[in-house]
Amino acid sequence: MFLSSISLRNIRKHISTKIEFNNKLNYIVGGNGVGKTTILESIYYLCTTKSCVTSTDSEVVKIGQNSFSIQGYLTGLTNDNVQVSYSNSENKKVYLLNNKQVARFSAIIGKFPVVLLSPADHSITQGYPAERRRFVDSVISQASRTYLNLLIDYNRILKQRSYLLNRIRENNIKHDSELSAWNKKMVDSGVEIIMHRKDFVSEFESYISESYQKILSDREEPNIRYYFLDGCCPDDLESCFERLLDQRQDDEIRRGANLVGPHRDDFIFEINGISLKSYGSQGQHKTFQTVLRFAEFFYLKDKTGNSPLFLLDDVFGELDAERAAAISDYLSTVGQAFITLTDFGNISFLKMGSDDRVIKITVEGNVSYA
Numbered sequence: 001m002f003l004s005s006i007s008l009r010n011i012r013k014h015i016s017t018k019i020e021f022n023n024k025l026n027y028i029v030g031g032n033g034v035g036k037t038t039i040l041e042s043i044y045y046l047c048t049t050k051s052c053v054t055s056t057d058s059e060v061v062k063i064g065q066n067s068f069s070i071q072g073y074l075t076g077l078t079n080d081n082v083q084v085s086y087s088n089s090e091n092k093k094v095y096l097l098n099n100k101q102v103a104r105f106s107a108i109i110g111k112f113p114v115v116l117l118s119p120a121d122h123s124i125t126q127g128y129p130a131e132r133r134r135f136v137d138s139v140i141s142q143a144s145r146t147y148l149n150l151l152i153d154y155n156r157i158l159k160q161r162s163y164l165l166n167r168i169r170e171n172n173i174k175h176d177s178e179l180s181a182w183n184k185k186m187v188d189s190g191v192e193i194i195m196h197r198k199d200f201v202s203e204f205e206s207y208i209s210e211s212y213q214k215i216l217s218d219r220e221e222p223n224i225r226y227y228f229l230d231g232c233c234p235d236d237l238e239s240c241f242e243r244l245l246d247q248r249q250d251d252e253i254r255r256g257a258n259l260v261g262p263h264r265d266d267f268i269f270e271i272n273g274i275s276l277k278s279y280g281s282q283g284q285h286k287t288f289q290t291v292l293r294f295a296e297f298f299y300l301k302d303k304t305g306n307s308p309l310f311l312l313d314d315v316f317g318e319l320d321a322e323r324a325a326a327i328s329d330y331l332s333t334v335g336q337a338f339i340t341l342t343d344f345g346n347i348s349f350l351k352m353g354s355d356d357r358v359i360k361i362t363v364e365g366n367v368s369y370a
Contacts, residue, residue, distance in 0.1 A: 001076030001112065001306050002336040003043060011060055011068040012038045019367055021338070022357045025331060027350075028340045030361035036340040039361075040116070040311045043338060045084045046072045047114035047309060049095050049105040057086045057093055074112055076306050082112070106152065110142040113300045113308035117293040117315050124292065125276055125285045129266035136267055139296050140200050143303035147196050154189040158258050161186060166256040179249075186261060187241045193262045194228050194237060201226045201267070207295035214294075215287060215326045222291065223270040228262060287323055290315065297334055307335035314340055325351070 002023040008014040013035040028036050037053070041060070044052040051060055061068045069085040083096040095102045102108060123131040141148040161182045168176050201224055212222045232240035244260045245252075252259050269276040269288060276288055293310075300308045310331075316324045328351045331337055358370040 001074060001309065003046070003309060004073045004075060006039070006042060006046070006070065006072040008038070008042050009069045010062040010065040011042060011070060012062060013363075014038060015062065017367060019359060020369075021336070021359075022355060023336050024353060025356040026336070026338045027352070027356065027358045028338060028361060029358055030342075031363065032342060034361045034363045036361055037118075037313050040118075040313050040338055040340060042070045043072070043309060043311060044114060044116060045070050046074070046082045047108075047112040049084065049093070049102075049108050052116050052118070052311075058088055058091075061086065061088055076112075080112075106148060109148055110145060110304065113142050113304050113306055114311065115293050115297045115300065115308045116311040116313070117290060118311075118313040119315075121289040121293070122285065125269055125280070125288050129264070132267040132269075133263070133265060135292070136197060136200065139204075139299065140196060142300055142308075144196070147193075150189060150192055150196070154186075154193055154262070157182065157185050157189055158261070158263060162256065162258055165253050165258070169253050169256055183242070183245050186258075187238055187245070190241060190261045191237045194265070197226055197228070197262070197265070198234065204295060204299060207299045208291055211291045211294040211298070211330075212287075214330050215291060215323060220271050220284075221273075222288065223273065225268040225270065226265070227268060228265040229260070283320065283323070286319060290319075290327055294330060294334075301335075310334050310337040312337060312339045314342065316341070 003021055004023075005018065005020050008017045010016075013033070017035075017039075019039065028039055030036050041051055041053050044050075051057065054060065066089055067085060067087040069083065071081070071083045074080045074082060081096075081098050084093065085096075086093045095105060095108065097108070124135050137147075137151055141151060161179075164176070164179055164182060167173075168179065205224055208222050208224060212220065229237065229241055230244060232244070241260070248259050271280060271284055271288070274280075276284060280288070297308055297310055300306075312331075315327070319327065331339070332351065332353060360368045360370060362368075
């Protein structure tokens with residue numbers, strides 16, 4: 001799949017910008033504050049219906065304007081005209097696929113696979129478990145409609161059960177048959193999620209190892225472990241889940257919160273058998289984050305049969321020359337990619353092909369090609 005062009009209107013600093021891309025590497029170059037990241041954000045909107053920068057669409061609208069729109073042409077398994085628009089006055093976002101409005105945004109997830117590597121990825125290896133769960137869930141959801149629907153259903157169960165726990169606490173109810181019913185639904189959905197994640201981790205490890213070897217050869221051995229349900233045995237998930245819910249029931253009611261389940265699981269990243277989060281250097285963290293995104297790219301490509309769009313936002317600035325050169329070389333093996341660079345002051349490590357395109361952006365939003 002590749003994106004042939006994109007048009008931005010009234011989105012952040014872009015009043016009216018149109019860019020033509022090639023189907024290889026597209027280097028988006030410009031000074032700070034000219035809107036390079038906004039171009040990647042707009043591509044992400046087309047592929048996922050949402051921003052990768054903010055959860056609030058109104059923040060994306062250019063100051064002084066009422067609405068924004070993004071339009072792009074994607075060619076892959078099908079040829080598609082995609083448009084996303086948002087109105088402040090109506091507080092409404094509309095997604096059009098080939099001029100037909102999409103009713104459920106979740107229907108787009110996975111149709112146009114996309115991978116984003118950005119400085120915000122530091123939270124995956126260095127942040128809280130929720131960030132690692134979000135990464136894993138995002139990858140699996142793009143590859144599996146079944147998992148996406150399962151995750152949506154499980155989150156609905158969490159919301160309903162949390163409401164019930166609070167109601168039980170406020171009314172001082174000792175036993176509630178409705179809670180037992182929600183526990184059953186939670187266990188059934190939760191066990192399925194855990195099994196999907198276990199299978200994913202088992203398969204994804206090979207993609208991580210291959211990408212790591214491409215960047216660092218054999219100097220380090222990466223690993224990922226899945227820690228679920230407070231260490232329950234995989235052969236006894238359902239009964240263990242039920243037992244944990246029973247043990248924590250009073251605490252859950254007291255706090256009005258769901259304290260047991262895959263929504264509290266974690267993924268442990270290791271290098272040479274040592275915890276990356278606890279002992280990894282900044283260089284190792286950055287490399288691992290990059291490896292995760294390359295692994296995601298090739299995993300989605302294999303699973304969907306559709307080459308994802310690869311977005312890289314200011315990724316070379318924090319890497320030493322050797323790792324940057326290895327990553328640049330590795331990029332030549334992907335399909336279409338979009339890479340933001342602040343300037344061309346120090347790009348000797350870049351291995352640019354004759355088909356790659358340099359797109360220069362100025363503060364006025366003007367676009368030129370080199």
